Amino acid sequence: MRALLAKGREAGALGRGEVAQALADVELAEGELEELHRMLEAADVDLVDDDDLAPGDGPEPTTPAPAVAAAAESILLDPGPDGLAIFLRRIGRVPLLTAEQEVQLSRRIERGDLEAKRVMIESNLRLVVSIAKKYRGLGMPFLDLIQEGTIGLVRAAEKFDHRKGFKFSTYSTWWIRQAISRALADKSRTVRIPVHVGEQLNRLRRAERKLSSELARDPLPDEIAEEAGVPIEQAELLWRAAETPASLNQPLAAGEDSELGHLIADTNAESPHDRAVESTTRSDLEEALSRLTYRERRLLELRFGLAGEQPHTLESAGRVIGVTREHARRIETGALARLEALARDGALLADERVAA
Template structure:
């Protein structure tokens, strides 16, 4: 069932609050009316308690269709809440919601209620992944892998922060700010067919610059902070299954557990090992994590933020 079908049938709802003013006046825009009806309908569903969610999730695992529908309906607000963070990224809100709903359904199919965390925490990853991939696929003429587009955004944000005061930034400064090596920055910049000025207006919104369209992870809303806190706890549990050296390299390489993102060279210097040895340790650790996440039916994208190609 897609978002458009759900809107047409006036279905559903989800975790989190959707702040939408009710408009009882007629609109000349049928799409606006459909979205307004959808928002009004999904607000009517009460949030599930942890106990009710656990009961329904167990029934879903047993193949109960009614429980599946109820879990979806009571979590549609979560999709809208997340989708609103991606407005003005080249995809309409309606399409963002549709993609997010598909992620929600996929999350429900994969969710194991016995693992001990709330469904909304698990579903958030799948919803974001679906939405971000839709944006990346629809907003670029040349299709690039998801992790490459994320790398480009990281470099663009680094340039934006370095050049806030009008000064030009060197490649070395960009690499340090982005937490990459010079080779990685050069590679990322080569993948972007046209490095546009951060102050250039976007085709989709003349009032919005590229720099403004890149999400700023430093200014998260309280609900997003709570989701990140829950995810960080899960990540800590997974990393705890690695040996000390593997865990240390992954934590520093990807900025987990309060560490600054470090390059292979920086880690090699601090541990008094060669860069190649650190790369080998990183590959071994990622392989262990992939196997663990595969057993849990969790995408690696949920753990590794995509800041680097894994072998670079």
């Protein structure tokens, strides 16, 4: 904007096509267009058609709307599916508007003329395609990007004020970009990213592309953050937010039944080793108890809760099997001694079998 203003002060005028060309790749907020218009007025710089500029005052001869011309030239380079190709051929046949035609249509739109609105929109659909191409690969199909950009174009046609002196393509570029950016933030991800976060991510991506071209290598994270004017800590948070969530039901490969979730361990589940040890221990315990008398086995089950019951006291366990507390103590001592002897003799080999 400063460069445009300086050039306008020197020449006394700027061509509308020159302004459109200079701002084609600049993301301006809606109010910044009006601010540029006020700055040009304050500096006594007139906005005129490119044909009215004196030789040498403006850029090399070019079309009134460079962004639209670029879209027209590239319209058949990547036709895609049949439906898209038909759409591109159709809008490619619609003639571009001159500055005078835009003013006339804008006046008719202000009076509620729907036909004028249709002509304004259809004549600038190539601009939508041109801008939408820059957002491919970010999570939305190309046709959806064009559709969302067209919604922004409709809003621009409704709000365009020809009195400001700008070409419609310059004004509508902001609305188209805004509509596509919001659609990407709202619809392209499972987890929505706020618009301002998406804009910061785009700034980081542009910085990364620029550095990759300049350095001829992959730039480091701190280099990208510095180029984008973002603290490295914030950049790392933004990159983390940009990670795409993965579904646990996502197939590992095409045609396979295995899913991503099959490779992730359940930290709450019992490990196979622990389950094997428990199963073997239960089996060995059952075998050992089977070698005791009924009264000894029943007493140990009551005392230690081996049958799924709450552990009993000696007195309570003795009462269940019909003996005194002292008698129950002697039965317990004898039963434990027999189990210890069995273990010593090699009847209980749980640990050895598991280790093997």
